[in-house]
Amino acid sequence: MPVRVGIPRGMYFYKYYPFAKTFLEELGAEVVPSPETTKEILDSGVKFCIDDACLPVKVYHGHAYKLRDNTDFILVPRLTSVSQKEYICPKFGGLPEMVKYSVPDLPPLIDTEVNLHRSQKDLKKALFKLGSALKIKNPLRLNNAYNKALAEHHSFKSKVFEGNTPNQLINGAAAKNKIEGNHTIGVIGHPYLIYDSFVNMKLFKKLEDWGIRFVTPEMVDPHIINERCNELSKRMFWSSGKSLIGGALYMMDNSNIDGLLLMTAFGCGIDSLAVEYIESIARKTYSKPFIILSLDEHTGDAGYNTRLEAFKSLLDWRLTDDNNISSYGRSVHSY
Secondary structure, eight states, X not given: OOOEEEEOSSTTHHHHHHXXXXXXXXXXXXXXXXXXXXXXXXXXXXXXXXTTSOHHHHHHHHHHHHTTTSOSEEEOOEEEESSTTOBOOHHHHHHHHHHHHHSSSOOOEEOOEEXXXXXXXXXXXXXXXXXXXXXXOOHHHHHHHHHHHHHHHHHHHHHHHTTOOHHXXXXXXXXXXXOOSSEEEEEXXXXXXXXXXXXXXXXXXXXXXXXXXXEOGGGSOHXXXXXXXXXXXXXXXXXXXXXXXXXXXXXXXXXTOOEEEEEEXXXXXXXXXXXXXXXXXXXXXXXXXXXXXXEOTTOOHHHHHHHHHHHHHHHHHHHHOTTTOOSSSTTOOOO
């Protein structure tokens, strides 16, 4: 029987699952992802996680708990840095301890550290250590698995860039974002927020029903994101914040994008800086409709839908009365 390795459907999942899945399967493991987020999973996460953790961390705890009975190991890597000279959110680095000591009845965790701050070459070293945890030490086999995983990762990123969402690709239903409608908006946020259909309350389905096309930071050329972040007075060393700011600046300048929707988790330290900066630039420099949706485990459908509908109405109004409808309400004229 192959070793069964569980991967919680949260945090890094929507960026790195195809990479991790390919690597583990090439080593002979059976990969078991947790199911899509549900209220039961969220409630479990809230129960076992510390109170002041952000919503994505609570969701992740719930997914780890869901995997407790049908896996031999759970992969909870310690992500310190995923890009050279940059760091990732510190909560990624603390996930192994948080999960291990908060969630009961779990199988052993594979908590290999991934730290690419000094060099991208350190990724291979980390993966070789992961292989050792599964008692695979053959360098040729590990190197082959690494190369195949990297190729799969690049293919996955390319397909997302073309307009597919990670969910479509992971679930085997790749279909480009070809929505017929009058509007295109930028959806800014971390992958674990904007691609989790329970957490975002089926945002993309609502946009599709309204005929609103969308672009996310993963659908923007990373070179453009880097160029826009180079305009900042200081270098951005948070990888996730860099993606938000660079993507937002590009979308605000792009004449084909009619408005911006920014989704954030209440209590997120990195977002408290990135979102503040994006909102400041949007208000001072641009006239596009702009909305911030802040989520936590208490967010209800009613208020969320009301704000989305108001944002859609503003987009519709500006099609016919662009000069008289402001982005923030001060100059709105209704008849």
